[in-house]
Amino acid sequence: MKDIKRDKPDPNKYMNPYLAGILLGIVIIAAFFFSGEGLGGSGAYKDMVKASVVKVAPEYAADASYFEEAAKAERSPMKSWLVFEVLGMVLGGVVSGAFAGRLKLKLEHSPNITSRTRIIFAILGGIFFGVGSQLGRGCTSGAGLSGMAVMSLSGFIAAGAIFGGGYLFAYFFRKLWI
Template identity: 30%
Template sequence: MEFSSFAAALGGGVLIGLSAILLMIFNGRIAGISGIVSSAFFADKKLTDKGSSEKASGLAWQWFFIAGLVLTGVIYALVYEQLGLPAYEFDMVSEPMLLIGGLLVGLGCSLGRGCTSGHGICGIGRLSLRSIVATCVFIAVAACTAVFIH
């Protein structure tokens, strides 16, 4: 492993951990991506009793969070060569396989009541037994999938 790859992974991990801590401190929310995306897209069902101005102000942080996730990927793709960071090849998997994989991830998030960010980063940090078990299951399934595919 090259040092630049290690530094990029370490820096990314530190930023993810810091953002999870800041979201908990300033907003009292766990940085579980599936929960944030779900509440942003399906907020009308969750906030039907609240006024429209409260709906808009309550959802602003979620949309900014999602925009930050997307924009950091775009920024990385635009500047990775200038920073000497490794490039990712996206043509390794066909579009139908990506679609099936995305649907399976969504199903897994629903069945596991959260995603790897919520359970793996925030849940383990809070010593949640449910999150520790869920993360072990995520890792085991990922390992089996990698062995099966490769």
């Protein structure tokens, strides 16, 4: 087995994980306080898809039960606070990366795989995550974090299943990043 020399990450470029956890808790409390709802990124994508279908194919949206509510809505689902939450996360990530000097356009992957393989598995992972978030009635932030914030048993079960599944499958897919 080849000995791969890896650069150690600069601890000054990343936030302390304990502080990040506390700040995330404050964000969840603020979300419940100001909006009456928890966090959830998958809901924003669902709202964007619904708004797009209603705009592009209004007849289809009026007949399909999944889009029926969005088609009859008085205001656009694009004005949902979840859409602005996701836009804020993207903008915050870009700003954070820029300030820390980590904002680079490069594809990182294991020396054992090609860039093409990395891209294919990243896309497949995103698709599986999106489908899973719909089957599970929410993404990790909606089902796990917000569920646990309101002491919901299902939130704790979801978080356990999410992290347990990650540990279970990591063994089989570790060659894609090590």
